[in-house]
Every structure is written in structure tokens, then in C-alpha cells.
Amino acid sequence: MIKQAIIPLAGLGTRLLPLTSVFAKELLPINGKPGIEYILDECIDAGISEIIFIISKKKEMIRKYFYNDKLYKTLIKKKKDPRIIKEYKKILKYKKKIKFVYQNKPLGTGNAVLKTKKFIKNKYFLMLLPDDLIMRRNCSKDMIKLHKKYKASVMASMTVNKNNVNRWGIYSSSKKLNNQNFIISDVIEKPNTKDAPSNNAVIGRYILSNNIFKILKKQKKGKGGEIHITDSIKTMIDNKSLFIGHKFSGKYLDCGSMSGYINSTLQIAKL
Ligand code: UTP
Secondary structure, three states: OOEEEEEEOOOOHHHOOOOOOOOHHHHHHOOOOHHHHHHHHHHHOOOOOOOEEOOHHHHHHHHHOOHHHHHHHHHHHHHHOOOHHHHHHHHHHHHHHEEEEOOOOOOOOHHHOOOOOHOOOOOOEEEEEOOOEEEOOOOOOOOHHHHHHHOOEEEEEEEOOHHHHHOOOEEEEEEEOOOOEEEEEEEEEHHHHHHHHOOOEEEEEEEEEEOHHHHHOOOOOOHOOOOHHHHHHHHHHOOOOOEEEEEOOOEEEEEOOOHHHHHHHHHHHHH
């Protein structure tokens, strides 16, 4: 059973400057709702009961957002506004499920994941990258179903423009399971166009096994001097762990870049 999800939130968000100079990008509103709430709703709807946020001291405001009970209680007493009561209940629901761990130096996604090692209770867990919103269909739920069937790790995937492969982890597949699902034979972090084995990119939803922690402990720095989760996943694939690429059917929105963030608001408003 996959009951725990982890969400790395300790990055600097430089692509969204100046919005992120004092503000956590995951709390920026997308059509009137902080981006992170779309991710939380996806987790809860997929049956996740515990969500581990990896934050940093600089992003303490994320923890405060879920712990601002006093303000709500005072307002509710004074105003009895049904909208505020509803929002407060929603925040309480999230708060009950969230745990916080800290990564104070942004050494990379792999290092962020390693911080959750002692909190993971089962063999498999879900990881979501909050910059990647997938709307209209619950990608995590579909991936959990797939995991149950094949007892494998799963990564969400989509085809990207060949000229943009250097923005993503890119994989090659050895076998087609059906139109949406593939066995992954290799993955490479942010390759050049000429080194890319395909234009199939890994998108920010992963089902990983706790075996990844052993590998992460020894993981050396990769592209850009960071410790990448993709490099440890590559080692697992080389060691014959089964990884499935799942071409999701929802609508993908990239909220991590300025143009993507602006576009997300416009797109969600239309849904
Ligand atoms: P990215 O590297 O894509 O985004 O990390 P970033 O660092 O937040 O933003 P830019 O690139 O400077 O604009 C992908 C995800 O991993 C988290 C980020 O918070 C983001 O959700 N992350 C990244 C960590 O938690 N720790 C890290 O050391 C690096």
C-alpha cells in the first residue's frame, strides 16, 4: 500500500524571481489557490494519509501557512464568515496529514529525498514535485494502480520538444506494456539534444522504493554540482530494478518558470 508521499520544497525558486525573493513559490496563487494545495488535493484523493514536506529555514512560511490557527480562530469568532470557516477546515485537514523535515542547504533533489529516510514506513512511497501540476486527471492515483499491478517503481512521463530535452530527465524504454506504459531501460539527467536517448521526459511524479536511500547515501554530485534523484534512479535501473514510465493523460502545467506560472493561471481558469 502506498500511504506516504514526500514533496521536496527546499529549492530556491530562482526562475520565478522576483516573486520568490521573499515568498515561497509553492504558496503563490494559481487562480486564487496556492499551488501546493493542488498537489495536496491530488495526494489526498489518491489515498495518501501522510505527506512529508522537505522545507528549509528560508521557506518556514510554508509551515506557518498550515499553522496559523490563531488568526483563523479570532476571525471566525468575530465574523462567522462561512467562506473563512470552510478555508480553515480545509487547512486543518491538510495540517493533520503534513510532517516537516528540513534540508537547509539546497544540495539537490537527491539530497532532499535522503532527508526523509527515517520517516518512510513502507517499501514504496510517492514523490511529487510541486512545480509540475497535472490537471483533469489524478496522475498519482493512476500511478498507484499501476504500481499495484506490476509491483514496480513508476515515473510520470510525457513527450517533450527535442530542442528542450536539456530541461528534463530523459529516459529510453525497452518494452511497451501498452499505449500508456513502458519499461524504462535508462534515464539521463538534463542531456544535450545530441546525447538524449529520446524525447520522453520524466515529469514530477514518482513511486520509489526505499532501496533508493542506500544509493542516495553514496550518490556523487552530477549536473550543475547538485545531487540528482535521477542519477540514483539510473543506478537502480542499472541494478535491474523495474521502473515503468507512465504517459499520463491529464493536462500538464509547468509552474516553475515565469512564463509557465503565468500560463498556469490562465489555463486553470478555463478548466
Ligand atoms: P528545481 O531545481 O527544479 O527547482 O527543483 P528550484 O530549485 O526550486 O527552482 P529554480 O530552478 O531555482 O527556479 C525541483 C524541486 O525540488 C526541490 C525544489 O523545491 C523543487 O520543488 N528541491 C530542489 C529541493 O527540495 N532541494 C534542493 O536541493 C533542490
